[in-house]
Amino acid sequence: MAELSAARWRVTSVGEDATMEIAADDLAPSQGTRNSSVRPLERTEEQRALGQLRFEVVVDGWRFELIAERADRARLRERAHRTSSAGTAGAVTGVRAQIPGRVVTVSVAPGDIVERGQRLLSVEAMKMENEILAPRAGTITRVDVEPGDRIELGDELVTIG
Amino acid sequence: MDQSPPFKRVLVANRGEIAVRIIRACRELGCESVAVYSDADRAAPHVRAADHAVRIGPPAPGDSYLRGDRIVGAALETGADAVHPGYGFLSERADFAESCEAAGLVFVGPSPHTLAGLGDKLAARRSAARVGVPILPGTFEPAPVDPRDSLDAVMADAERIGWPLLVKAAAGGGGRGMRRVERAAELAPALVAASQEAKAAFGDGSVYLERFVEGGRHVEVQLLGDVTGNIVAVGERDCSVQRRHQKIVEEAPAPGLTAEKRRHLHALAVAVAAAVGLRNAVTAEFLLTPDGEFAFLEVNARLQVEHGVTELVADLDLVQEQISVAAGRPLSHAVVAAAARAAEPSRHAIEVRVGAEDPGRGFAPVAGILAEWREPGGPGVRVDSGVEAGTDVGTEYDPLLAKLLVVAPDRDAALARLRRALGEFHVAGIQTTLPFHLWLAEDAAFAHGQLSTDFVERHWEPATRRTRAREVAAQLVAARLADRDSAVPGGRGDHRGEGGRVASDRPAGDRLDGDRWGEIARREGVDRWPS
Numbered sequence: 001m002a003e004l005s006a007a008r009w010r011v012t013s014v015g016e017d018a019t020m021e022i023a024a025d026d027l028a029p030s031q032g033t034r035n036s037s038v039r040p041l042e043r044t045e046e047q048r049a050l051g052q053l054r055f056e057v058v059v060d061g062w063r064f065e066l067i068a069e070r071a072d073r074a075r076l077r078e079r080a081h082r083t084s085s086a087g088t089a090g091a092v093t094g095v096r097a098q099i100p101g102r103v104v105t106v107s108v109a110p111g112d113i114v115e116r117g118q119r120l121l122s123v124e125a126m127k128m129e130n131e132i133l134a135p136r137a138g139t140i141t142r143v144d145v146e147p148g149d150r151i152e153l154g155d156e157l158v159t160i161g
Numbered sequence: 162m163d164q165s166p167p168f169k170r171v172l173v174a175n176r177g178e179i180a181v182r183i184i185r186a187c188r189e190l191g192c193e194s195v196a197v198y199s200d201a202d203r204a205a206p207h208v209r210a211a212d213h214a215v216r217i218g219p220p221a222p223g224d225s226y227l228r229g230d231r232i233v234g235a236a237l238e239t240g241a242d243a244v245h246p247g248y249g250f251l252s253e254r255a256d257f258a259e260s261c262e263a264a265g266l267v268f269v270g271p272s273p274h275t276l277a278g279l280g281d282k283l284a285a286r287r288s289a290a291r292v293g294v295p296i297l298p299g300t301f302e303p304a305p306v307d308p309r310d311s312l313d314a315v316m317a318d319a320e321r322i323g324w325p326l327l328v329k330a331a332a333g334g335g336g337r338g339m340r341r342v343e344r345a346a347e348l349a350p351a352l353v354a355a356s357q358e359a360k361a362a363f364g365d366g367s368v369y370l371e372r373f374v375e376g377g378r379h380v381e382v383q384l385l386g387d388v389t390g391n392i393v394a395v396g397e398r399d400c401s402v403q404r405r406h407q408k409i410v411e412e413a414p415a416p417g418l419t420a421e422k423r424r425h426l427h428a429l430a431v432a433v434a435a436a437v438g439l440r441n442a443v444t445a446e447f448l449l450t451p452d453g454e455f456a457f458l459e460v461n462a463r464l465q466v467e468h469g470v471t472e473l474v475a476d477l478d479l480v481q482e483q484i485s486v487a488a489g490r491p492l493s494h495a496v497v498a499a500a501a502r503a504a505e506p507s508r509h510a511i512e513v514r515v516g517a518e519d520p521g522r523g524f525a526p527v528a529g530i531l532a533e534w535r536e537p538g539g540p541g542v543r544v545d546s547g548v549e550a551g552t553d554v555g556t557e558y559d560p561l562l563a564k565l566l567v568v569a570p571d572r573d574a575a576l577a578r579l580r581r582a583l584g585e586f587h588v589a590g591i592q593t594t595l596p597f598h599l600w601l602a603e604d605a606a607f608a609h610g611q612l613s614t615d616f617v618e619r620h621w622e623p624a625t626r627r628t629r630a631r632e633v634a635a636q637l638v639a640a641r642l643a644d645r646d647s648a649v650p651g652g653r654g655d656h657r658g659e660g661g662r663v664a665s666d667r668p669a670g671d672r673l674d675g676d677r678w679g680e681i682a683r684r685e686g687v688d689r690w691p692s
Contacts, residue, residue, distance in 0.1 A: 057634035061595030
């Protein structure tokens with residue numbers, strides 16, 4: 001429970017440059033409940049895959065379309081995005097842990113040829129099983145973990161050559 | 162008094178809230194109603210409300226609600242004996258009134274002849290001056306627009322009027338074809354710009370000059386006249402709170418006037434209307450200068466959007482009176498009684514126009530589906546609306562969704578009631594003007610009656626209010642997610658729990674291609690919206 005109450009959320013307002021990070025601890029439930037409504041909206045496939053949620057919130061008549069996701073996941077996604085976009089074809093790409101947790105399955109071995117988006121391994125974190133996918137196509141040159149290993153944020157997991 | 166229905170069947174040549182409003186009056190009078198609708202309004206509330214409904218064309222107003230021939234055809238086809246034009250669309254078109262009469266239909270409004278004369282604001286200015294009603298210093302003839310014409314003469318007029326001044330379209334309305342000119346150098350280009358805009362909007366590029374009064378108030382008088390030439394004032398309204406020269410909040414009576422001042426204003430209005438031979442429902446608009454003087458601006462020979470505040474204060478149904486007068490009946494006892502007490506009103510009413518507009522972006526129109534729509538109710542609250550949950554708000558028509566009106570024994574009580582009612586008004590799916598109204602209802606300057614036509618420009622600062630609301634919105638989302646995570650045992654956080662209540666919606670604001678924006682911008686008389 002401690003882990004959950006400490007969760008931080010990143011909330012982005014669609015159509016404008018506004019991103020807010022809010023810890024569940026910061027919440028003052030009475031604030032803003034006057035004249036407000038929250039309505040879940042349908043998500044795109046991509047938002048679903050990223051674990052993002054979409055809401056329409058109306059406060060004092062102002063309407064916002066908000067996308068919410070866990071702040072830690074958002075940061076990891078951004079870092080992973082930076083890493084993958086930095087690596088050009090033929091370069092070596094290290095796949096790192098985007099979340100601390102425990103390795104559940106490892107689906108690849110050195111020498112395997114993988115497609116972009118192919119499952120490499122799954123990690124359990126915050127009671128969720130997360131798949132880690134290949135950021136690009138290539139050949140697996142190293143696998144640094146095996147099922148049951150505890151991993152920390154940023155640990156090297158798999159290397160794609 | 163004649164209690165029989167004035168007409169057998171009345172065709173309502175309009176849409177939205179005003180069509181619903183007129184249909185309600187017809188029903189109470191015992192007249193059947195005929196709605197007309199474009200393809201966009203097939204399932205609109207006004208269509209369901211009426212006894213009969215006739216399709217008149219595709220969504221574009223030029224193909225439907227402005228097609229006088231089809232509307233007259235629909236009236237004949239359904240056996241209607243009168244046509245009520247509402248406001249906007251064909252309500253002030255003399256040729257439409259004429260074709261109604263030619264087809265043997267009663268046009269609920271002034272005679273075609275009077276309408277033709279009224280289109281020209283300069284003619285009304287001349288009439289007012291002739292009967293000694295004060296007007297603002299300005300010109301009486303169209304100003305030469307082409308700089309090759311004698312600009313010297315216009316400049317002499319301008320110097321006599323003084324700076325700043327307004328260039329106004331003679332055929333204008335709604336702020337179109339209007340330019341504020343600060344100094345001599347700006348006059349020539351303003352004449353050209355205003356004239357072109359007027360030509361595009363009204364087919365008539367005539368413009369004239371009028372003094373601009375800083376801090377003035379817009380006060381208008383509601384008049385009713387019958388065929389015998391009897392014309393009375395039933396009260397005045399203050400419509401100073403405007404955006405883009407268009408009214409957004411109106412109240413009756415105008416705050417801060419003595420009974421004597423009120424009586425004087427009503428007499429001026431009656432004098433002007435009589436001078437131009439008006440009948441039916443007429444509004445005479447005045448500017449109330451900061452020194453407390455009235456100056457006549459123009460007359461409108463149709464039902465006004467804001468007629469409801471007068472109805473609530475005067476205890477009248479103006480639409481029923483319009484229909485009754487159109488049938489040739491004299492002014493009713495109720496009207497005569499209301500006129501007798503008009504200078505000493507015992508109630509106060511306020512109306513706010515709830516529109517599909519973004520008050521955080523210069524009131525730019527928005528489009529989308531009204532995912533949720535809940536109107537307020539309770540004592541002293543009236544909502545005139547033409548939409549409901551599920552309505553697809555397009556950009557073909559005026560962005561007005563509903564009018565919220567409140568009435569109470571005095572202005573403070575009316576404001577309290579307005580705040581309460583606004584709190585009950587819930588809309589989701591698209592942005593509306595509600596944040597503006599919520600602010601206004603709590604604003605100290607408004608509460609003190611410090612009104613002026615530049616009130617919105619001077620006082621409305623949406624940025625910080627919106628940012629604060631956005632922070633609260635983000636917290637509400639986070640609170641909801643935290644609640645859900647702790648409520649679901651072993652919640653796995655993939656949030657599929659929301660699945661059952663996922664609403665089908667379309668995001669607003671991004672459905673407007675470039676052409677559409679151009680269309681809206683022309684209609685609203687702006688060059689661009691603030692980002």
